[in-house]
Amino acid sequence: MRPFEEDFKSLNDTLLSMGSLVAHSVQRSVLSLVEKNEDYAHQVIRDESRVDQIEIKVDDMVTSLIVREQPVARDMRLVVAAIKIATDLERMGDLAVHIAERALSLMVQPPLPESINFADLANLVESMVLGSLDSFIKRDPQTARGILAADDAVDKSRNDIQHRLIELMQRDPATVTRALEYIIVARKLERIGDHATNIAEDVIFLAQGIDVRHRVAEVAQV
């Protein structure tokens, strides 16, 4: 392998380690909420700075590659995708921290009078995060397209939770503070799903050179 190929591989590997760290943070943030596990929440908060550092490292690697290699074709697509994926991963890490902070807050409050099922939403979002990273590792546009399709299910699940919590607040105003925390958590999970979708779109661009954001491909057909 020639030196510049090592550099592109190193960029790829750095993104993967960042993705792995963020996927763990998302999983731990959900567990901290569901299992009321303080350790997980603190771990997520501690890992945030590591995620931030890796984002800076990715940016630095990308700018160096642009300056030194003036990449084209698949190399160009990798550096463009890398800088966007790193930004999405960093935002996902932040959102995991927000969820962990809510989890810590909810741990010291009494439970809601009826249980809210976060499992479906959390599972969907976690599978999107892992799937988007898997599609990046394999450069697999089919897996990435599956992630795009899952986004609607996440939106629906978040809406269902929100409706149930609004109904609960209307019936029992004493739950408003806690219910709002849960609504915010659902919103944060949905946003993590959105970032996973962005990564999947970047993988399609990386693998096939096609821009599917904002359904550009369909518009181009008109």
Added chain:
Amino acid sequence: MAMNQPQPTSMTSEPSQTPAPQAVTPKMRASNVSFYYGKFRALHDISLEFATNKVTALIGPSGCGKSTFLRNLNRINETLRDTRIEGEITLDGQNILDKDVTEIRRRIGMVFQRPNPFPKSIFENIIYGPRINGMLRRRQSAAELVEKSLRRAALWDEVKDKLHDSAYALSGGQQQRLCIARALAVDPEVLLLDEPCSALDPIATAKIEDLLVTIKEQCTIVIVTHNMQQAARVADTTGFFLLGKLIEHDKTDVIFKNPSKKETEDYITGRFG
């Protein structure tokens, strides 16, 4: 098999993000061109179209046949002994291989890798071609033609006060622009450039590249270059040659963002060989 003309990328069933090239009558067209040095076949069935008033870049590793192909476009290769060409090359639909070679070379000018001004003054360099082609008319004096040609080559302001000095007194970049001005003086319809910037520094190179963008409004340009960034900057379409074959020809954006052939991608990303 080589592609005849730029096609939208064909990697997936989804449409290309960039519109397909408009169907226009090409200024020049090579059809199944093969070229032999003795028994060695240097070009294999090259079919390629050159759109009017566009810049086409030909790229590829040394020895791939791109310069050989370029030199067939105005029949300069005919000056070599023991060579043979097959196929057809047309200019405005007419086969140039059947035409008077002097007329063809007036209509299809050429600029070479190293500046090669005549050992004459700047003025004489420019006026030489129009004079031997009988192009000087009463309405257009030699001085007017020299000024016009030098302006088109963005050289006038730098040499207007020393037109009768030796062309050899100019810098390398100026000499190359003088050669372009000399080629433009006979109003060619097509301009062929064989690595015109390879001996120039980045500033002189930038001036030539700016010039090409301006010149293409009046003539069709074909440029052979080893500098892929140059092809990316100036060319509307780019063709990639390898081992005497045209591997891929497409819009320059497509070639450098998402080429359809692995050989093209390996070459432009530096993984060739």
